[in-house]
Amino acid sequence: MGFCLRVGQLLSTCVSFSLGASLGIWKESLANWCMFIWCLCFAMSLITSIVELCGLQCRIPCSWDGFLHAYSFHFGIICIVTSLIFGTSYIQVFSPGPAQNRAITATALSFVATLLYAIEVAWVCVRPGDMVCFVPTFPGVLRRLENYLACVIFPFISNTDLYQHQPALVWCVFVYSICFILGVVNFLVNGCDCDNDQKLPLRLPVLLWVQTVLSVLLYATAVILWPLYQFHEKLGGQPQRSSDMSCSDQLTTFVGIWDQRLVVAILTAINLLVYVADMVYLILEAFVWTEAQPRDSGFFSPAVSSPTSDVP
Template sequence: MSWTVTITISWSSGLASKAIMGFFLRMGQLLSTCVSFSLGASLGIWEEGLGKWCMFIWCLCFATSLIISIVELCGLPSRLPCSWDGFLHAYSSYFIIICIVTSFIFGTSYIQVFSPGPAQSRAIIATAFSCVAALLYAIEMAWVCVRPGDMVCFVPTFPGVLRRLENHLAWVIFAFISNTDLYQHQPALVWCVAVYAICFILGAVNFLVNGCDCDNDKTLLLPVPCLLWVQTVLSVLLYATAVILWPLYQFHEKWGGQPQRSSDMSCSDQLTTFFCIWDQRLVVAILTAINLLVYVADMMYLILEAFVWIEAQRRDPGFFFSPAVSSSTSDVP
């Protein structure tokens, strides 16, 4: 009897510690993103493309943390078809990166613009709280791995690292194309923006499906290996068009581009942000090329994996029908 009581108390204290720690992490995330958003709004950065992107990210983080808090307070995680811990691990790993990127972009773009005084102090505080938000998301990702429960954290494999890198690079690209003056004047550049959005959505769906352990869900219309192939091949084809069209229409005079930085008036303005428009165009072009290489590496890995699978099946047709091997074909990024 005493052994049973001990187990019950330990299990209850484990649940209590999960709830208490989750509550404090969520409140910290809400507070830090709200402070960053409020201070950014007080600086009047709505007119700048990078400023709009920073404000959007802080709003997104605040709204997501608020929704997660409501779901947990209502006791809904146990009713979801996917792993709630897996979802928390996936979303927090995403938000770590975007908060760090936002902190860097906001800090380098706006702190040096304001002269020493209240405005610059607000910009510094907003950047600091954005960094605090990133730290809190990192703590949550680590806490999901060590807190009481059945969550088993993983070390991402090589293709898993590639798929995370694809999405993280897309977040940085979105930061620099938040200035609509970069592309709205040319349909070809609008197509490039659509490419970034489509590939990111496909990658996010794949990441969340794997991160939430939904790859074992029988209700999925497409199996995860098929989803990976469709996402990777389509992304390579789409990025191949963007890596040609973006530099062509941004830097070639024949197509209305500006080949030299000195020809951009915003770069000669001493009061402009750290990244002028020409710099933003160049960063997007470089990141597009890098992300294309990452997608190509991902596709080559899938092709190599397929050849290995075919060769192993030829030698032992019944090997890949075992449950253990079948579950390993859908790599969790």
């Protein structure tokens, strides 16, 4: 079952990339991002298939089912975001004909890849193994949301013209990247049950505190600097959408540069609120709630687990 799903993932992402590349839109940052994601999904599915075919998963010091669940969930979200961005940005750009048909087919196959990743998540939950199912905890939902919002931000900052002229905006891109990497590391450590490995230098609660507090501080700077340097005229920004010629150019994409700036500013503010809610939850859990109350600071609470599993 897993092998069949991964063959479908390989085919759908490979064909989506090939069709997108054949449209000749390499100069478009959103198109480049979409094709990068399809390449990344293809590469990860290929590596996962090779690991399983060679039986190397037994040598990995963490739960393989946990890794498959975390990997499939993240890539499913990334694929659906990519499908929506590519479809809404490029299908209507081309007039009816072969080019538009290729754009439609690439979008459809990207949605197929999303479906296959979702099926793999469900399959990992129901098949016999070390972990039978996962129930997302409340803080786990918050931390997933943090990563998913970052996944939506990245396509819009793939256009380097948005930030490469200002060091403050480059700092914002660094903030989005480092917070996302920290979130993925924590997700994998918890979801793959790597926290049971005594070789790890830091335990999961410490990692969660470091990630959450650091992310709140970093996002607080980005939520100020990004709109300040993007929309303040004295700092080189464009306060009005009408002043951006790319928003009226219908030959490339329906999402202009000014629109991308606005979307990133809104998503940055939303993600900061999510990080603050996550930090408040950690503070309440550590200093207010009593030990007798249930604690669910991890990403998952396994509904059914093996006797050796102690994933929070």
